[in-house]
Amino acid sequence: MVSKILKLLAKAGLLVSHRGVHGGYELARSAAEISVAHVIFALEGPIALTQCSEHSEHECSYEAFCRVRDNWQRIDRAVRGALEDIKIAEMAQADFMAGAPGRVAESLIPLGSST
Numbered sequence: 001m002v003s004k005i006l007k008l009l010a011k012a013g014l015l016v017s018h019r020g021v022h023g024g025y026e027l028a029r030s031a032a033e034i035s036v037a038h039v040i041f042a043l044e045g046p047i048a049l050t051q052c053s054e055h056s057e058h059e060c061s062y063e064a065f066c067r068v069r070d071n072w073q074r075i076d077r078a079v080r081g082a083l084e085d086i087k088i089a090e091m092a093q094a095d096f097m098a099g100a101p102g103r104v105a106e107s108l109i110p111l112g113s114s115t
Contacts, residue, residue: 040083049075
């Protein structure tokens with residue numbers, strides 16, 4: 001499971017893999033430049049709460065008379081914006097939830113590691 005996640009993140013350009021005895025994965029760019037939205041998009045695809053809010057060409061059978069579509073799209077933009085504002089550097093801080101400064105760990109994840 002972890003190896004699949006690492007491969008998806010590497011495919012999305014968020015990680016770089018290194019082969020060999022001391023190989024593993026490392027961030028492709030600074031943790032302060034990678035948002036939670038980037039990670040979710042890499043693992044799950046477009047961030048959308050409803051089908052109509054993902055701005056795809058899939059049409060719902062209620063679209064023609066839906067009175068809440070604009071509101072769902074507004075909610076979707078707010079959620080996506082919030083996820084884009086949170087960087088993984090913040091998530092790595094020990095006391096992220098308290099808002100206090102913490103230490104960011106940007107070390108290699110060894111190949112075959114379960115974490």
